[in-house]
Amino acid sequence: MTKPVIEVEKLAKSFGENQVLKEITEQVNPGQVIVVIGPSGGGKSTFLRCLNLLETPTSGKVAFEGHDLTTMDTKGVNSLREKMGMVFQGFNLFPNMTVLENIKLAPMKVKGTDDASATKRAHELLERVGLDDHADAFPDSLSGGQAQRVAIARALAMDPEVMLFDEPTSALDPEMVGEVLNVMQELAKEGMTMVVVTHEMGFAKSVADRIWFMADGYIQENNTPDEFFAHPETERAKDFLSKILM
Amino acid sequence: MKKRFGLLLALIAALVMLVVPVGNTTHAQAADNSLEKIQKKGVLVMGTSPDYPPYEFQATVNGKSTVVGMDVQIGKKVAKDLGVKLKIKSMSFDSLLVALQTGKIDMIISGMNPTPARRKNVAFTHTYYQGGYDIVINKTDKAKYKNKDSFSGGTLGAQTGTTQYNASKSQTKNTTVKGMTSQSDLILALQSHKLDGVAMEKPSAEAYVSNNKQLAAIPSDFNMSSSATSSAIAFRKGSTSLVNKVNKTVDQIKKENLVKKDYLPAAGKYLKTNTVNTSMTHYWKAFLTGIEYTLIITVCSVFFGFIIGILLALARMAKGNFFKNLLRWIATAYVEFIRGTPMMVQVMFVYFGLGLFVNLPALTSGIIAISLNSGAYVAEYIRGGINSVNIGQTEAARSLGMSNGETMRYVVLPQALKNIWPSLGNEFITLIKDSSIVSIIGVTELIYQSNIVRSDTYRGVAPIVVIMVLYFILTFTASRILNYFERKMQHD
Ligand SMILES: Nc1ncnc2c1ncn2[C@@H]1O[C@H](COP(=O)(O)OP(=O)(O)O)[C@@H](O)[C@H]1O
Numbered sequence: 001m002t003k004p005v006i007e008v009e010k011l012a013k014s015f016g017e018n019q020v021l022k023e024i025t026e027q028v029n030p031g032q033v034i035v036v037i038g039p040s041g042g043g044k045s046t047f048l049r050c051l052n053l054l055e056t057p058t059s060g061k062v063a064f065e066g067h068d069l070t071t072m073d074t075k076g077v078n079s080l081r082e083k084m085g086m087v088f089q090g091f092n093l094f095p096n097m098t099v100l101e102n103i104k105l106a107p108m109k110v111k112g113t114d115d116a117s118a119t120k121r122a123h124e125l126l127e128r129v130g131l132d133d134h135a136d137a138f139p140d141s142l143s144g145g146q147a148q149r150v151a152i153a154r155a156l157a158m159d160p161e162v163m164l165f166d167e168p169t170s171a172l173d174p175e176m177v178g179e180v181l182n183v184m185q186e187l188a189k190e191g192m193t194m195v196v197v198t199h200e201m202g203f204a205k206s207v208a209d210r211i212w213f214m215a216d217g218y219i220q221e222n223n224t225p226d227e228f229f230a231h232p233e234t235e236r237a238k239d240f241l242s243k244i245l246m
Numbered sequence: 247m248k249k250r251f252g253l254l255l256a257l258i259a260a261l262v263m264l265v266v267p268v269g270n271t272t273h274a275q276a277a278d279n280s281l282e283k284i285q286k287k288g289v290l291v292m293g294t295s296p297d298y299p300p301y302e303f304q305a306t307v308n309g310k311s312t313v314v315g316m317d318v319q320i321g322k323k324v325a326k327d328l329g330v331k332l333k334i335k336s337m338s339f340d341s342l343l344v345a346l347q348t349g350k351i352d353m354i355i356s357g358m359n360p361t362p363a364r365r366k367n368v369a370f371t372h373t374y375y376q377g378g379y380d381i382v383i384n385k386t387d388k389a390k391y392k393n394k395d396s397f398s399g400g401t402l403g404a405q406t407g408t409t410q411y412n413a414s415k416s417q418t419k420n421t422t423v424k425g426m427t428s429q430s431d432l433i434l435a436l437q438s439h440k441l442d443g444v445a446m447e448k449p450s451a452e453a454y455v456s457n458n459k460q461l462a463a464i465p466s467d468f469n470m471s472s473s474a475t476s477s478a479i480a481f482r483k484g485s486t487s488l489v490n491k492v493n494k495t496v497d498q499i500k501k502e503n504l505v506k507k508d509y510l511p512a513a514g515k516y517l518k519t520n521t522v523n524t525s526m527t528h529y530w531k532a533f534l535t536g537i538e539y540t541l542i543i544t545v546c547s548v549f550f551g552f553i554i555g556i557l558l559a560l561a562r563m564a565k566g567n568f569f570k571n572l573l574r575w576i577a578t579a580y581v582e583f584i585r586g587t588p589m590m591v592q593v594m595f596v597y598f599g600l601g602l603f604v605n606l607p608a609l610t611s612g613i614i615a616i617s618l619n620s621g622a623y624v625a626e627y628i629r630g631g632i633n634s635v636n637i638g639q640t641e642a643a644r645s646l647g648m649s650n651g652e653t654m655r656y657v658v659l660p661q662a663l664k665n666i667w668p669s670l671g672n673e674f675i676t677l678i679k680d681s682s683i684v685s686i687i688g689v690t691e692l693i694y695q696s697n698i699v700r701s702d703t704y705r706g707v708a709p710i711v712v713i714m715v716l717y718f719i720l721t722f723t724a725s726r727i728l729n730y731f732e733r734k735m736q737h738d
């Protein structure tokens with residue numbers, strides 16, 4: 001069997017008294033698409049942010065390709081973060097740079113890529129998300145769907161091995177959700193390893209390899225989409241699905 | 247006679263001496279080689295406050311603003327007799343004693359009278375001039391006033407902290423005494439009838455009267471000890487060999503009556519040429535120099551203050567291990583301290599205090615002090631600016647593998663600076679105005695130049711109006727330029 005890309009062992013996280021994650025142990029294999037679903041406030045974002053150490057776990061282990069991130073120095077963490085692209089609900093594009101500059105910044109400053117190759121690669125990525133004609137636009141002038149596609153291109157520019165998505169379509173007008181999901185689906189097809197937090201059940205059903213159902217600080221169910229949606233095991237999941245599928 | 251020794255400066259001097267026990271105390275105890283040292287150096291630095299005609303004042307000689315007056319003649323003679331070159335350093339009278347004690351200057355010749363209090367801190371030569379006091383009045387009042395006793399029910403003015411100020415207070419009855427820091431201000435107040443008379447030294451009074459047809463002088467009849475009306479040269483305490491040598495020169499000056507015979511008339515000549523052309527345009531060079539220095543100070547201080555501000559802001563946000571916490575604590579304490587003390591004190595502390603370790607010119611000291619001061623304020627703006635940048639920006643940058651430093655530099659700071667650009671612009675404009683504080687250590691910026699022009703021309707208001715307009719032009723232009731860049735940044 002192939003070795004997992006991400007291994008999480010007894011991962012726990014508290015904010016003061018509030019224990020948000022309660023000893024989670026799971027793993028992500030290369031090429032897998034994991035869709036994390038669950039009620040809001042259940043700790044999905046916190047979990048995702050612990051994977052690339054934007055949030056420091058209170059205890060437990062997060063390993064990327066066998067290297068434990070929690071015991072690593074800052075430099076090591078920085079270099080492993082390159083390999084985990086992240087896409088946020090609020091896009092977080094750099095407003096003071098053009099679309100092209102947004103994409104080129106990290107490759108040039110972190111990897112030391114020269115300007116010409118960074119520009120070339122940025123155009124390729126923009127082409128791929130269908131926005132090459134917006135290369136010189138500033139983020140303010142983009143629609144939400146366009147901004148999120150640029151954010152995906154920006155993350156891809158570092159050639160990550162895993163992509164983390166935290167509700168990438170939740171801030172979008174309904175008519176723009178499709179264009180972003182399409183890009184994500186393409187990525188999945190190309191074999192990208194992905195962990196996606198979303199409420200888009202259609203996407204979950206058609207793209208996910210595994211569904212992780214998360215509530216109350218741990219992963220309550222880990223199943224294939226067919227199994228999970230047809231036969232949810234826990235009361236928590238049944239309750240959640242009944243509300244969401246209404 | 248000038249007797250002022252600001253409390254503030256006394257405190258700073260005390261502080262400086264406390265911090266550096268090797269000040270003048272060891273000078274006093276060490277074997278006295280003061281004479282030898284000066285002769286070896288080949289230069290004698292004379293400190294003086296050139297706002298006190300005819301003792302010392304600024305005049306335009308061959309198109310250049312120069313310190314002249316009878317004290318300068320005496321300084322030249324002293325230097326010549328010692329076989330060394332004379333160098334003159336101008337500063338406010340208040341600063342002279344500290345400057346002598348901290349080694350910025352070698353001697354003071356500035357109409358200074360050898361009072362017992364001063365003798366505790368410095369060594370005086372024999373007196374070289376015995377003066378007295380007059381009261382300057384408006385000529386139209388000549389019939390009304392005879393001497394100090396005629397001002398019952400009226401108002402007398404004198405330079406604050408001077409001997410004549412104290413005498414006016416203690417030796418008159420029923421008279422209000424008003425103190426001001428500058429003689430030209432007093433004359434102005436007299437002419438606008440806010441004062442009925444101004445007590446000042448005879449030579450000064452004569453100079454004013456001879457240059458202003460509306461004024462007249464009457465004897466004061468103050469009852470004075472001779473030490474309060476005489477002038478002497480001050481050296482560092484313990485410079486016995488030097489003082490003894492210079493005493494020979496002083497004795498000769500007195501014996502040959504050189505002050506009355508040569509020096510005063512020579513000084514008077516400059517005063518006369520001065521009154522010929524007192525139009526402000528005649529002094530455009532002085533004002534231009536003022537603008538130049540004001541701009542140099544402002545631009546340098548903004549530049550360094552900005553760098554200091556960024557470093558301080560980052561230090562204030564450091565968190566984590568012991569070292570970082572210590573750094574944050576120091577930066578916070580620094581900002582609080584700077585914001586809690588007057589800039590004027592900081593300027594004097596840098597000039598006189600740091601001056602003990604390295605000999606910094608006044609201009610450099612001024613720039614250092616103002617940069618350090620401005621840095622504290624800029625740090626707070628920058629900190630606010632950094633906090634105003636959405637945390638999502640940092641997270642996005644970190645998730646791309648950028649380090650903390652790279653994130654700051656390429657993502658957060660550019661946005662923070664854009665947000666606080668108006669505040670930074672304000673700081674720049676404030677500095678154009680606040681840089682005037684360095685005039686107290688003798689940097690020839692606008693305020694300093696205007697004071698020179700005022701004592702030079704005996705015109706009180708015109709130079710003030712000129713620099714007001716000049717300051718406004720500077721700040722207005724600056725704010726236009728800043729607005730332009732602000733608009734440009736918004737377009738980006
Ligand atoms: N930075 C934080 N400080 C304190 N509490 C937080 C922080 N981030 C999240 N939480 C809390 O953790 C819990 C889980 O939040 P989150 O991970 O955002 O859930 P989800 O993404 O599933 O909606 C919530 O109760 C939230 O209030």
Ligand SMILES: [Mg+2]
Pocket residue numbers: 044045046167
């Ligand atoms: Mg969330």
